[in-house]
Amino acid sequence: MSDNRQLQKISTSWGDIVVQMRDGKVSSCTLPYVDDTPTEPFTISTTEKNAIEFFVCDTFRGRSSGVPPIAELQGSSFQNMVWLLLSKIPSGETKSYREIAEALGKPLAYRAVANACGKNPAPLFIPCHRVIGSDGKLHGFSAGTAWKRMLLDIEGKKGI
DNA sequence: AGTCACTGATCGA
């Protein structure tokens, strides 16, 4: 099992997005933390020379190109189920923490769902930013809600 | 036992 690891950086005005690959699959994605009210407008610079960059670029354009293969996720069974559901939310749509919990057959586990979202190893690739509160508020994002707000805005959910 | 990226209810301004 010679794991063929590879790091990929994508530079943006908010800092570098670092994607870690293993055997050609995405195993994690790290976004730099940004304050809730960034002064800097978001810009991204990449050559889109491979599938990862292409996907990330498309994401920030509000398009949903094919999601690159994601490595097997190492979380608890509950977390894996949450992450699987998240990955099925299409671009431009949102779900509430409670809807996810209900889909898992545990409507009262919304708090746990939120926990799992926060531990999502690959934001962007697993679209945890499309999960918002049932009151329509963003509530949180591991790398700062600025990302969440921007992504939803780009994907067509204006004014959240 | 304590921590949460929640939710629904309640209360005061």
Next chain:
DNA sequence: TCGATCAGTGACT
């Protein structure tokens, strides 16, 4: 209306 506050909830450390 809109906020702050509170209790209840489940998974995880």
